[in-house]
Amino acid sequence: xxxxxxxxxxxxxxxxxxxxxxxxxxxxxxxxxxxxxxxxxxxxxxxxxxxxxxxxxxxxxxxxxxxxxxxxxxxxxxxxxxxxxxxxxxxxxxxxxxxxxxxxxxxxxxxxxxxxxxxxxxxxxxxxxxxxxxxxxxxxxxxxxxxxxxxxxxxxxxxxxxxxxxxxxxxxxxxxxxxxxxxxxxxxxxxxxxxxxxxxxxxxxxxxxxxxxxxxxxxxxxxxxxxxxxxxxxxxxxxxxxxxxxxxxxx
Amino acid sequence: xxxxxxxxxxxxxxxxxxxxxxxxxxxxxxxxxxxxxxxxxxxxxxxxxxxxxxxxxxxxxxxxxxxxxxxxxxxxxxxxxxxxxxxxxxxxxxxxxxxxxxxxxxxxxxxxxxxxxxxxxxxxxxxxxxxxxxxxxxxxxxxxxxxxxxxxxxxxxxxxxxxxxxxxxxxxxxxxxxxxxxxxxxxxxxxxxxxxxxxx
Numbered sequence: 350x351x352x353x354x355x356x357x358x359x360x361x362x363x364x365x366x367x368x369x370x371x372x373x374x375x376x377x378x379x380x381x382x383x384x385x386x387x388x389x390x391x392x393x394x395x396x397x398x399x400x401x402x403x404x405x406x407x408x409x410x411x412x413x414x415x416x417x418x419x420x421x422x423x424x425x426x427x428x429x430x431x432x433x434x435x436x437x438x439x440x441x442x443x444x445x446x447x448x449x450x451x452x453x454x455x456x457x458x459x460x461x462x463x464x465x466x467x468x469x470x471x472x473x474x475x476x477x478x479x480x481x482x483x484x485x486x487x488x489x490x491x492x493x494x495x496x497x498x499x500x501x502x503x504x505x506x507x508x509x510x511x512x513x514x515x516x517x518x519x520x521x522x523x524x525x526x527x528x529x530x531x532x533x534x535x536x537x538x539x540x541x542x543x544x545x546x547x548x549x550x551x552x553x554x555x556x557x558x559x560x561x562x563x564x565x566x567x568x569x570x571x572x573x574x575x576x577x578x579x580x581x582x583x584x585x586x587x588x589x590x591x592x593x594x595x596x597x598x599x600x
Numbered sequence: 601x602x603x604x605x606x607x608x609x610x611x612x613x614x615x616x617x618x619x620x621x622x623x624x625x626x627x628x629x630x631x632x633x634x635x636x637x638x639x640x641x642x643x644x645x646x647x648x649x650x651x652x653x654x655x656x657x658x659x660x661x662x663x664x665x666x667x668x669x670x671x672x673x674x675x676x677x678x679x680x681x682x683x684x685x686x687x688x689x690x691x692x693x694x695x696x697x698x699x700x701x702x703x704x705x706x707x708x709x710x711x712x713x714x715x716x717x718x719x720x721x722x723x724x725x726x727x728x729x730x731x732x733x734x735x736x737x738x739x740x741x742x743x744x745x746x747x748x749x750x751x752x753x754x755x756x757x758x759x760x761x762x763x764x765x766x767x768x769x770x771x772x773x774x775x776x777x778x779x780x781x782x783x784x785x786x787x788x789x790x791x792x793x794x795x796x797x798x799x800x
Contacts, residue, residue, distance in 0.1 A: 423618055423785070472743045
């Protein structure tokens with residue numbers, strides 16, 4: 350059986366790891382290559398760089414980060430943020446990434462998923478989704494960092510991206526993100542049941558047992574967290590030890 | 601010197617990065633003479649079987665790989681492993697290098713997600729020098745939709761996914777194949793590549 354994956358995510362701006370603090374501003378906290386190496390040492394199954402570089406000119410910097418990380422870290426690397434064309438995908442993979450994660454651009458231009466999957470293979474196209482519950486009880490998809498509601502039904506969207514050839518879904522819940530009360534299990538379960546591609550849980554991890562809860566209560570393939578690992582409240586090894594003690598297969 | 605065969609398929613730099621990290625001298629090449637001169641050969645690969653075999657053939661490398669496999673260590677990785685077998689049925693029937701007995705067919709795992717992607721635990725078969733020194737619980741990273749079907753005599757390791765999915769094949773001589781990506785399999789993968797370097 351495949352092991353459940355634990356994935357730390359690093360927000361990177363202009364080549365440095367950053368972390369938002371209370372919406373006030375963004376604090377720079379370090380060298381992404383060093384962070385990636387540390388997560389690798391802790392047993393991370395995969396590492397995600399999320400590039401939040403605002404300017405177009407700054408885009409090349411993330412590729413240097415990927416290139417340098419790929420020389421030192423020997424687990425799969427995923428890069429998201431700002432990827433909007435097939436050329437962006439190609440450049441990112443050539444720099445040493447194993448997968449790319451497309452989010453807003455995939456909603457605006459779903460053909461990007463199909464073209465990317467046709468040229469590079471489904472296995473390297475992950476679609477990131479930010480979604481939020483509606484008063485009616487379903488969920489809709491948001492873009493631009495969770496700011497714009499596209500009034501697109503989440504379950505319709507995940508079925509569509511599977512058809513287009515996406516290899517994986519990274520599902521972030523706007524409702525639980527930052528609340529630290531656990532992953533959004535109802536949303537996660539609905540998506541896992543709707544598709545037959547791996548789903549990564551994102552948004553809401555606040556304590557050790559949240560990861561195992563997601564694996565026990567849904568068939569998600571992986572769970573991702575940023576700040577929890579970032580501020581060393583927990584290590585990847587701690588999370589895996591908890592999963593292992595509950596009989597969940599982890600590496 | 602380890603020759604990494606560069607025939608235009610897949611992310612060969614990650615293999616080179618891992619060998620560099622281990623201090624194992626290597627070069628990327630599509631030159632038959634460099635492959636003949638090397639102490640060992642790695643055949644990487646990502647993508648579809650027929651187009652990869654066509655690229656190898658167009659570059660005139662199938663003959664040299666078959667010949668060199670009789671006199672120096674050869675490691676096929678992922679699609680490179682599959683190309684060591686006799687025949688594949690990915691998209692169309694297509695001959696492989698025929699260095700390992702068996703065929704390549706779509707993974708038969710009803711109800712499970714294809715591709716088989718992620719970390720899975722090695723179960724051991726016949727003794728293989730590349731698997732020495734690994735921990736009891738050794739996980740490696742897979743990404744594939746097709747898998748080898750081969751006799752137990754060449755099966756050095758397999759993983760459970762529906763049924764048994766061959767993970768490492770070994771002919772008992774010079775020919776090794778890893779369905780997983782040792783260059784992306786953390787410390788376990790690096791140990792396997794270090795063992796391969798040790799054969800040189």
